[in-house]
Amino acid sequence: AQSVTQPDIHITVSEGASLELRCNYSYGATPYLFWYVQSPGQGLQLLLKYFSGDTLVQGIKGFEAEFKRSQSSFNLRKPSVHWSDAAEYFCAVVPFGNEKLTFGTGTRLTIIP
Amino acid sequence: DTAVSQTPKYLVTQMGNDKSIKCEQNLGHDTMYWYKQDSKKFLKIMFSYNNKELIINETVPNRFSPKSPDKAHLNLHINSLELGDSAVYFCASVDRDRNSPLHFGNGTRLTVT
Numbered sequence: 001a002q003s004v005t006q007p008d009i010h011i012t013v014s015e016g017a018s019l020e021l022r023c024n025y026s027y028g029a030t031p032y033l034f035w036y037v038q039s040p041g042q043g044l045q046l047l048l049k050y051f052s053g054d055t056l057v058q059g060i061k062g063f064e065a066e067f068k069r070s071q072s073s074f075n076l077r078k079p080s081v082h083w084s085d086a087a088e089y090f091c092a093v094v095p096f097g098n099e100k101l102t103f104g105t106g107t108r109l110t111i112i113p
Numbered sequence: 114d115t116a117v118s119q120t121p122k123y124l125v126t127q128m129g130n131d132k133s134i135k136c137e138q139n140l141g142h143d144t145m146y147w148y149k150q151d152s153k154k155f156l157k158i159m160f161s162y163n164n165k166e167l168i169i170n171e172t173v174p175n176r177f178s179p180k181s182p183d184k185a186h187l188n189l190h191i192n193s194l195e196l197g198d199s200a201v202y203f204c205a206s207v208d209r210d211r212n213s214p215l216h217f218g219n220g221t222r223l224t225v226t
Contacts, residue, residue, distance in 0.1 A: 034214055036217075038154075042219060042220075043117075043218055043219040044156075044205075044215075044217040045217075046214045046216075088154055099144075099161060099169055100158055100161070100169060101158065101205075102158070103156040103157075105154070105155055
């Protein structure tokens with residue numbers, strides 16, 4: 001079945017440490033790929049997107065993501081997290097030729113001092 | 114200045130009541146969506162309208178009826194509210210032709226008692 005998977009439900013990272021959030025998809029053709037962030041009580045904000053081209057994508061707030069076709073992955077990274085990065089992170093896909101943005105189950109990021 | 118605005122932000126009501134949530138976007142987008150986020154933060158698409166025409170209707174109970182009076186507005190009316198309808202409802206919009214990412218509102222937290 002077509003799906004987008006975020007294997008980690010909850011990740012805890014120390015402030016200043018590096019971060020990687022995992023996202024895998026299972027679609028026949030490469031979909032459009034997105035990462036969104038949701039702060040508590042807020043809506044969703046787009047961090048970055050991948051449509052085609054360079055597989056390393058830069059986003060806002062110092063985030064980047066790398067598309068790896070061979071692994072069907074689109075992992076989100078940040079070299080040094082800040083306390084304000086604590087939030088829920090969602091990977092999302094729009095399958096090629098489809099209208100529907102489908103979300104992963106989300107990863108909750110906790111930052112410890 | 115708010116791009117996608119939803120009202121109300123919070124809605125508390127009793128079972129069996131009928132309620133509406135309104136959404137407006139000032140981005141000039143042609144497509145609007147309703148998403149439901151449950152207590153486990155899972156985001157699921159409900160409806161999508163393109164230029165006032167329904168294009169996505171997921172398996173949502175008939176008690177939910179979207180209405181789009183024009184392409185800048187997409188309202189959600191819910192009849193005979195049930196406890197399981199308690200969730201956060203997000204409106205979103207996109208310019209479908211430009212493959213732009215979705216812009217989300219800040220959500221409406223519906224609590225059914």
